[in-house]
Amino acid sequence: MIGCYHLHMLIPRHGRALLLLFMLSGCAQKLPIDEGRMVIALPGAPVNVDPRVATDAYGEQILQMTHASLVGRDGAGDPLPDLAERWESPDPLTHIFHLRPGLRFHDGRPLTSADVRYTFTWILDGANRSPHRGLYRHLAAIETPDARTVVFRLSEPFAPFLSTMVRGIVPAGSPARGYAPPVGAGPYRIDDLSPDGEAVLSAYDGYYGGPPAIRSVTVKFVPDSNVRFLELKMGSVNFTLNGVDPDLLPAASLAGRLVVEEGPGGNVTYLGFNLRDRALSDARVRRAIALAIDRETIVRTIWKERADIVSSILPPGSWAYDPDLPAVPFAPARARRLLDEAGFPDPDGDGPLPRLRLTYKTSQNEVRRRVATVIQDQLRQIGISVDIQSLEWGTFFSDIKKGNFQMYSLTWVGISDPDIFHHAFHSRSAPPDGANRGGYSDFEVDRLTESARREPSREKRREMYRRVQRILARDLPVFPLWAGRNLLVRDRGLTGFRLTPNESYGPVREMRIVPDPATPSTGGPR
Amino acid sequence: MNEHSGFLVLIRRTARHRGAAVGMVLLALFLLAAVFAPVIAPCDPLAQNLDEGLSGPSVSHWLGQDKFGRDVLSRLIYGARLSLAVGLGTVGISLLIGLAAGSLAGFLGGGVDRIFTGACDILLAFPGILLAIGIAAVRGPSFGNVLFALSVLGWVGYARVIRAQVLSVKTREFVESARAVGSSPARLLLRHILPNAISPILVEATFGIARAIVAEAGLSFLGLGVAPPAASWGSMIGEGRHFLFIAPHLVTAPGAAILLTVMAFNFLGDGLRDALDVRQ
Numbered sequence: 001m002i003g004c005y006h007l008h009m010l011i012p013r014h015g016r017a018l019l020l021l022f023m024l025s026g027c028a029q030k031l032p033i034d035e036g037r038m039v040i041a042l043p044g045a046p047v048n049v050d051p052r053v054a055t056d057a058y059g060e061q062i063l064q065m066t067h068a069s070l071v072g073r074d075g076a077g078d079p080l081p082d083l084a085e086r087w088e089s090p091d092p093l094t095h096i097f098h099l100r101p102g103l104r105f106h107d108g109r110p111l112t113s114a115d116v117r118y119t120f121t122w123i124l125d126g127a128n129r130s131p132h133r134g135l136y137r138h139l140a141a142i143e144t145p146d147a148r149t150v151v152f153r154l155s156e157p158f159a160p161f162l163s164t165m166v167r168g169i170v171p172a173g174s175p176a177r178g179y180a181p182p183v184g185a186g187p188y189r190i191d192d193l194s195p196d197g198e199a200v201l202s203a204y205d206g207y208y209g210g211p212p213a214i215r216s217v218t219v220k221f222v223p224d225s226n227v228r229f230l231e232l233k234m235g236s237v238n239f240t241l242n243g244v245d246p247d248l249l250p251a252a253s254l255a256g257r258l259v260v261e262e263g264p265g266g267n268v269t270y271l272g273f274n275l276r277d278r279a280l281s282d283a284r285v286r287r288a289i290a291l292a293i294d295r296e297t298i299v300r301t302i303w304k305e306r307a308d309i310v311s312s313i314l315p316p317g318s319w320a321y322d323p324d325l326p327a328v329p330f331a332p333a334r335a336r337r338l339l340d341e342a343g344f345p346d347p348d349g350d351g352p353l354p355r356l357r358l359t360y361k362t363s364q365n366e367v368r369r370r371v372a373t374v375i376q377d378q379l380r381q382i383g384i385s386v387d388i389q390s391l392e393w394g395t396f397f398s399d400i401k402k403g404n405f406q407m408y409s410l411t412w413v414g415i416s417d418p419d420i421f422h423h424a425f426h427s428r429s430a431p432p433d434g435a436n437r438g439g440y441s442d443f444e445v446d447r448l449t450e451s452a453r454r455e456p457s458r459e460k461r462r463e464m465y466r467r468v469q470r471i472l473a474r475d476l477p478v479f480p481l482w483a484g485r486n487l488l489v490r491d492r493g494l495t496g497f498r499l500t501p502n503e504s505y506g507p508v509r510e511m512r513i514v515p516d517p518a519t520p521s522t523g524g525p526r
Numbered sequence: 527m528n529e530h531s532g533f534l535v536l537i538r539r540t541a542r543h544r545g546a547a548v549g550m551v552l553l554a555l556f557l558l559a560a561v562f563a564p565v566i567a568p569c570d571p572l573a574q575n576l577d578e579g580l581s582g583p584s585v586s587h588w589l590g591q592d593k594f595g596r597d598v599l600s601r602l603i604y605g606a607r608l609s610l611a612v613g614l615g616t617v618g619i620s621l622l623i624g625l626a627a628g629s630l631a632g633f634l635g636g637g638v639d640r641i642f643t644g645a646c647d648i649l650l651a652f653p654g655i656l657l658a659i660g661i662a663a664v665r666g667p668s669f670g671n672v673l674f675a676l677s678v679l680g681w682v683g684y685a686r687v688i689r690a691q692v693l694s695v696k697t698r699e700f701v702e703s704a705r706a707v708g709s710s711p712a713r714l715l716l717r718h719i720l721p722n723a724i725s726p727i728l729v730e731a732t733f734g735i736a737r738a739i740v741a742e743a744g745l746s747f748l749g750l751g752v753a754p755p756a757a758s759w760g761s762m763i764g765e766g767r768h769f770l771f772i773a774p775h776l777v778t779a780p781g782a783a784i785l786l787t788v789m790a791f792n793f794l795g796d797g798l799r800d801a802l803d804v805r806q
Contacts, residue, residue: 225768226767226768226770226771229771245768247580247593247768247769247772248769248771248772250772251771251772297576297577298576300576300577301576301577301579302576302593366768369754370593370594372754373594373754373755374574374576374594376754376755377572377574377594377755387753388753388754388755389666389667389753390666390667390753390754391663391666392663392664395663395664395666
């Protein structure tokens with residue numbers, strides 16, 4: 001019954017004075033940017049920050065600032081030199097990497113080829129249960145002829161090999177330490193990490209690319225979009241990538257010190273079908289569902305035009321994306337005819353009885369729930385009754401991996417190589433060996449994806465993947481919806497960040513804090 | 527005085543309490559809105575008009591439109607159905623279980639009572655809302671799961687109150703007389719003890735309905751309540767809070783509805799308590 005008491009009954013006089021003083025001092029407090037600190041807001045805490053086992057997006061994003069890998073990626077997902085200054089492949093089974101001279105980890109230990117071998121041997125050791133182990137199953141041997149040379153020998157040709165070399169390198173002998181991350185060699189070191197609060201990073205002066213200009217970076221884990229937005233407006237957070245609800249962006253733009261930037265995105269959202277289901281095993285039903293979804297309206301109203309409609313699960317910026325794929329139009333009348341043909345006639349015309357009932361599983365992410373609600377309504381228009389099950393992430397993802405669903409929506413994050421088609425649609429890629437969760441099987445897709453991963457020529461691979469995309473566009477084992485555009489909201493004083501389609505935080509190392517002459521940099525809440 | 531006239535007297539005495547009278551009027555309004563929602567609601571609460579999403583109050587939409595362009599007033603009226611159904615349903619289920627368990631424990635005594643008291647102590651150690659959140663998160667959002675999650679522990683409080691009442695009433699002279707003339711244990715419990723032990727439960731139930739409505743609102747706010755597109759007041763606030771800065775009308779109307787309903791049930795509970803007080 002605390003509400004029955006007045007403040008003066010609960011707080012003694014000197015306490016009230018202190019409280020007032022505290023509130024007033026808060027108004028004059030310096031903001032992080034005035035102290036040369038950058039504060040990033042992430043929508044969630046990382047599950048793990050060890051590059052050998054981390055799979056979640058938030059963990060990967062922190063690792064992009066703290067751990068260096070043999071190769072990096074450019075905006076198109078192509079490999080760039082990172083710890084390795086160059087590499088060569090004398091034959092399809094041999095890849096030789098040459099490390100930069102003078103590399104050191106954050107604790108001062110030299111980084112050598114032995115550390116590279118240790119990192120990948122640790123991942124391949126079944127006892128360590130790394131979820132990345134399957135990615136390196138083609139590795140037959142790792143040789144270290146000298147401290148700066150690593151030779152990877154493969155058991156069979158694997159064209160996407162370079163794209164798998166983006167794993168952060170840790171010092172030889174590093175044990176897995178639960179939530180405590182191992183030492184890295186990236187531009188920032190982790191000073192403190194608390195899963196329910198923040199990660200505190202500081203600039204690493206021994207970084208091979210030179211010390212970063214911003215000396216201190218705090219990564220705050222703020223799940224609530226309103227709180228992220230408020231913190232941005234107040235200045236206690238000064239940088240967030242895809243962390244502001246598209247509806248709030250105009251309000252963010254109005255806040256004088258904030259700048260909104262937009263760039264193409266590489267994360268493709270899709271609608272997945274369970275092909276073992278009696279109704280959804282029929283391609284006509286899947287096509288009818290696709291024809292009934294008005295993606296243009298969803299992109300315009302839910303995403304505020306900040307997404308691009310796609311016809312493939314590859315992002316439009318990928319070198320293997322087929323721009324000539326036939327787009328699925330919004331055509332509810334055709335959808336109804338297809339359902340009639342597939343044996344799902346409307347039982348009562350305009351009456352309330354549906355042609356069929358389906359369950360749509362999604363996570364509890366607010367925008368995903370919004371999209372599910374719109375799709376539910378659009379499918380209702382063609383006589384499909386949809387029951388939305390919005391589940392806690394762990395339960396949801398476990399159900400999807402087990403094949404316990406009819407329809408679901410998910411987003412492919414960070415696709416860098418079209419070998420994703422083998423992972424997601426090859427008939428032998430059912431979980432846990434891959435991500436063919438819907439049970440799709442097509443002989444031609446199997447053959448093409450197997451051949452493409454062995455083919456060294458990019459041109460030939462491109463042609464094979466285009467054929468794969470055309471088959472998938474015909475069969476629709478999943479319905480690609482859109483690729484979200486990347487939205488950066490930052491303080492005007494933070495400059496130098498390059499937006500990349502894969503949402504990388506690597507470019508943070510190139511950022512600077514510049515005084516903004518237009519606005520006083522100190523003072524109260526903004 | 528027969529039972530029917532006894533009930534009327536209780537209503538009349540409750541209505542004399544000013545707060546309870548206000549509560550009864552408010553509840554009558556909400557119940558009418560819930561029952562006649564299809565007649566009263568100006569629009570289809572599920573009809574989307576995405577291009578008009580987040581529009582403010584207007585002549586055609588008195589309380590504005592939500593993110594999907596759905597009419598907020600119509601959803602508020604239909605939401606009364608779900609929110610009141612959860613409140614009444616949860617308390618109904620909890621009362622049934624609580625009455626059965628508590629009266630048997632109090633009446634039989636001995637080992638049964640000791641087991642019951644121990645079980646109650648263990649169950650009360652669980653934080654109720656956290657357990658409800660866990661159940662709703664695992665089983666997924668639906669009306670049935672909300673009822674289940676809120677009733678799992680909801681009956682314990684009623685059971686303890688009724689047990690204490692039964693323990694006190696079963697030693698009274700009129701019960702001894704009934705036993706002396708050969709009444710069966712079942713008749714003793716159902717005919718003589720329970721009717722005289724139930725008054726505090728009625729008062730507790732009115733507060734319980736208010737608590738259940740708030741709990742449902744909390745679960746729906748967290749996305750664990752009723753499944754979309756159904757509207758409950760809590761889910762309306764949960765959906766609207768994301769637009770608090772640009773469309774505050776989305777949360778104020780359902781917030782006010784919850785406030786008024788909970789207040790009405792609490793006033794009614796106060797009035798009932800006074801009306802049932804034998805000292806008056």
